[in-house]
Amino acid sequence: MDKNLFSSCPICGNKGFIIKHNSSGQDTITFCTCREIDKTRLLWKVSGIEKERNRLTFGSYKPYNEASKKAKGAAIAYFKNFNSIKSNRRNSIAFLGQVGSGKTHLSVAIGLNLLSKDIPVVYMSYRDEILKLKQNILDEEFYVNCLRKYKAASVLIIDDLFKGKINDADINIIFEIINYRYMNNLPIIVSSEFTAERLLYFDEGVGSRIIEMCKDYMVEILGKENNFRIEG
Template identity: 30%
Template structure:
């Protein structure tokens, strides 16, 4: 797992549009990385051996060992004192070992050091994929999300509820701080008990109120439990799906990746360029994830449900609004603080 950077909430972060891999692509990428680990381990071990055998004393001891082996082979082939040849080979072998030890090398010095001792970086154990493949795939996914979002900054323990007002909010009946404390606990519990039966979530509110932070904190926790999590901004998704629609060679890979992820974070709904294609693909994505019981977390700055319906059509918005637990965020822009 990657180390979490200790950077204050509100520090600017540059969002990038990064293409996420499908589950199968991620699995193959993990296998390739593990194969590279194995190759590197073997090459490193060979380099150590070469360095050891360039030592003048080791060179001489190795020559004596080779001569003894050759003498034994000759004795066996054309006749000779085999027992004497065997004894000389044993002595030469011991002399070589002693010389290597004097030069600072042990029996294990030339053995490859694998990342995964269980499968020796082959990626399989007892005929099935080793758990290291899933671990590497999870790290690769984390790298992808980190490149596209401030995942490394957005943890539950960095969500500072004290930044929110402690003055009662008329619409809430309590202060935004109390409300956000409850919402934080709900999100922590959601992540802790995450499963296919977890509900979809819709975070609504003005810019800078912590919607993306909490969504990514859930993603980070769920990812750590071994689930496949995919993050994308709504604008990046719409742009990429538009490109794929007119590029038949890609076969809608992003849509597939979004459909099959255990948890999808669809950030900043309302920032994408709306076209009939966008609406059609968004409907397909939402409907497929609902039918296959794969939870989705949406965030949006749109707080008026009528605007939501007008923008996404009743067909799409009814599935989002009706199929989600909705949470409205209150308070002042935390980024400005």
């Protein structure tokens, strides 16, 4: 574990607890306040989006038309309502469709705001992580631990779902992750160039679960006029 993540605490000497001696000869142990600080630092570090905390925020997302305004509104509404829906089946949000419409920006912005409330979030770059999982599928310990990270995260961001060439192995891996989260009511924040209809057509098992989980917060952005990279 990276020791630089943790405080140099003058109170407990970096032990994380304090031993107090009383007159009866019995010692009592109490946790030091630095534990909570270190827990928060570690939470940000393992999220995978710590480096974006000053860049991909709600404030830095500037709506450039009506569709982007609605997308930002949905993202903020989802964050505000998160605590009341997090244990429900329909506790997730999806940003689908047009390239360059800010889907990743809004997904990460939600994650950053949840982290600021000490809600654990894990970021999964679909293309990078699927490739890593397939390359290490014979290393059972690595594969299982990596998969568990995404299956069991309190909140999971899946960025650019189904980006690039896709085969049966890709679908099987993502189904295992999505199905586990579906069965256990664990929220997902999904961005994909696929529309809801295409997700459903491409793989009904994965698509139908995502659609049900994200039904109350399904953001579809269609048309090249919504690509701020070329229209902005």
